[in-house]
Amino acid sequence: MANATFLERPPRFLFFTGKGGVGKTSIACATAIRLAESGKRVLLVSTDPASNVGQVFGVTIGNRMTPLDAVPGLFALEINPQAAAQGYRDRIVGPVRGVLPDAVVKGIEEQLSGACTTEIAAFDEFTVLLTDSDLVAGYDHIVFDTAPTGHTIRLLQLPGAWNSFLETGKGDASCLGPLAGLQKQRAQYKAAVEALADAGRTRLILVARAQQATLREVARTHEELAAIGLTQQHLVINGILPPGEAEDDPLAAAIARRERAALAEIPESLRALPRDQVALKPFNLVGVDALRRLLTPESSLPTPIHEASQALDAPDLNSLVEHIAADGHGLVMLMGKGGVGKTTLAAAIAVALARRGLPVHLTTSDPAAHLAETLPDAPENLTMSRIDPRAETERYRVHVLETTGKDLDAQGRALLEEDLRSPCTEEIAVFQAFSRIIREAGRKFVVMDTAPTGHTLLLLDATGAYHREITRQMSTTNVHYTTPMMRLRDPKQTKALIVTLAETTPVLEAADLQADLERAGIEPWAWIVNQSLAAAHPRSPLLRQRAQNERARIEEIASQHAARYAVIALQEEEPVGTERLRALTERSADAAATRGKSKES
Numbered sequence: 001m002a003n004a005t006f007l008e009r010p011p012r013f014l015f016f017t018g019k020g021g022v023g024k025t026s027i028a029c030a031t032a033i034r035l036a037e038s039g040k041r042v043l044l045v046s047t048d049p050a051s052n053v054g055q056v057f058g059v060t061i062g063n064r065m066t067p068l069d070a071v072p073g074l075f076a077l078e079i080n081p082q083a084a085a086q087g088y089r090d091r092i093v094g095p096v097r098g099v100l101p102d103a104v105v106k107g108i109e110e111q112l113s114g115a116c117t118t119e120i121a122a123f124d125e126f127t128v129l130l131t132d133s134d135l136v137a138g139y140d141h142i143v144f145d146t147a148p149t150g151h152t153i154r155l156l157q158l159p160g161a162w163n164s165f166l167e168t169g170k171g172d173a174s175c176l177g178p179l180a181g182l183q184k185q186r187a188q189y190k191a192a193v194e195a196l197a198d199a200g201r202t203r204l205i206l207v208a209r210a211q212q213a214t215l216r217e218v219a220r221t222h223e224e225l226a227a228i229g230l231t232q233q234h235l236v237i238n239g240i241l242p243p244g245e246a247e248d249d250p251l252a253a254a255i256a257r258r259e260r261a262a263l264a265e266i267p268e269s270l271r272a273l274p275r276d277q278v279a280l281k282p283f284n285l286v287g288v289d290a291l292r293r294l295l296t297p298e299s300s301l302p303t304p305i306h307e308a309s310q311a312l313d314a315p316d317l318n319s320l321v322e323h324i325a326a327d328g329h330g331l332v333m334l335m336g337k338g339g340v341g342k343t344t345l346a347a348a349i350a351v352a353l354a355r356r357g358l359p360v361h362l363t364t365s366d367p368a369a370h371l372a373e374t375l376p377d378a379p380e381n382l383t384m385s386r387i388d389p390r391a392e393t394e395r396y397r398v399h400v401l402e403t404t405g406k407d408l409d410a411q412g413r414a415l416l417e418e419d420l421r422s423p424c425t426e427e428i429a430v431f432q433a434f435s436r437i438i439r440e441a442g443r444k445f446v447v448m449d450t451a452p453t454g455h456t457l458l459l460l461d462a463t464g465a466y467h468r469e470i471t472r473q474m475s476t477t478n479v480h481y482t483t484p485m486m487r488l489r490d491p492k493q494t495k496a497l498i499v500t501l502a503e504t505t506p507v508l509e510a511a512d513l514q515a516d517l518e519r520a521g522i523e524p525w526a527w528i529v530n531q532s533l534a535a536a537h538p539r540s541p542l543l544r545q546r547a548q549n550e551r552a553r554i555e556e557i558a559s560q561h562a563a564r565y566a567v568i569a570l571q572e573e574e575p576v577g578t579e580r581l582r583a584l585t586e587r588s589a590d591a592a593a594t595r596g597k598s599k600e601s
Helices: 024-037 052-057 081-096 103-112 114-130 150-157 164-168 177-181 184-198 211-225 250-263 286-294 317-325 340-357 368-373 389-403 411-418 423-442 454-462 464-475 483-489 503-520 541-561 579-584 588-600
Strands: 013-017 042-046 074-078 141-144 204-209 233-240 275-279 332-333 358-363 383-386 444-446 494-500 526-532 563-567
Touching: 013 024, 013 184, 024 052, 024 074, 024 141, 024 204, 024 233, 024 286, 042 114, 042 340, 052 074, 081 103, 114 184, 141 503, 150 211, 184 204, 204 211, 211 383, 250 541, 317 340, 317 494, 317 526, 317 563, 332 340, 332 423, 332 483, 340 358, 340 383, 340 389, 340 444, 340 494, 340 526, 340 579, 358 368, 358 423, 368 383, 389 411, 389 423, 423 444, 444 483, 494 503, 503 541, 526 541, 541 563
Parallel strands: 013 141, 013 204, 042 074, 042 141, 204 233, 233 275, 332 444, 332 494, 358 383, 358 444, 494 526, 526 563
Antiparallel strands: none
């Protein structure tokens, strides 16, 4: 790693992007340190909603350029996306408060509550760093611990007709609402997009893990950004298990096999990118010394020090399944970021319920149809279905264009079509398909994989109109009615399970998801910590040290976030098929502890 290709002849702007938990922040921070220690003057900027840059360096940074005394020449700035989004909302809603009816104002506020507003507001904040030469004149490099999505960049490339589009009532679908606030310095946004697309000024570093799901996701990011001109990209595969760790540990050997298989089957679109690999480290990446060692060749790292591992005293998945099964029927929603194992856990819970003689419908919106691979041998009492997100989104898109868009001019139609390419659109379309299945939960168990986000639920309630319109129509009648939103908010009918990993960023992102759900009126029923080393009791010194590090995150979940929780050990074999899935719910934590003790004896 000493001669990482992504650090060769670096341009002025370096953007790091990747899903939560892959190590994007750590690699961005390590890069900033290396550049500064080579004699450059560097500004490290984070616009990540779950930013922990300040925590990594052990200092308070905030929304100001702060010198990091431990590294001469290095400065940091944290743009708080939530604060930026709140200021954004205030600028938009303030002028109409007291003028429009309260219900209308509330609808606007809810529309501006989600991820699109946060991202656009954050982009609004850091465009000045890309375009204001006086402000950043003293820096040789600016390292960004995040990157805007292709969707946000495309929105900013569109013609300036947002206000008139919104005023006609055509722009209330998902992401155009936030654009009402973008009335200043249109030229600044154009210059920022040009800077991003200029290979002489900007380099994008895609950070991933050697996992098939993560690599598929980063391939989609690569293709989306390349399609709009951001072609100067490098790929960094983080967290590769060093070869020596697999010699005397079946779990470590299994991890190594899976990593090799994932890299052998890397998506075709990523194969041509310059690629670096960063070894998994035994220590927490907090503090300057640890960050310096992240990009250090493995041979120069000291042997990790570890204590004898103790059994993890935590509830297992079976304890949650027993509570769920007692209801006899209901909706079970598995929610969380990609790559945390929602599909596997949805299948495991469905299998456990079906084996108790309960009727179960297991459904997913996984575009790769991964469910059929996870459970090729469904047991009796279990039926499976797959919602095709592309087909549902296209059906929804055509409907909106034929209704909302039928009287628009060319420019208005272009705006609406871009709005319909938002990630929110797919979530809304998929949720509408899910809604047709939700009704079954009154007589059987419906287990859902890839559930919609809290932001989508807010949109559906506030502007999607189904719940509100049905309520309005039925309010003057004596007819009993139930909407999908009412079912989701009823803890007797719905149990929302948040899936995460015992790592800093995934836990922060899961906590943000919980806050979104609570705003939508849905109280998560439980958290599941998946793929835990602490519960697996590895023998590898490096993995044992990382297992010890997990315990603080599990304690945080138990004490601060979850009403109830379960921990599932990382498995030696991929949990595919009924029998392996069944093992996840049969006193999984106790079984892992028993395996660990037998290996140590």
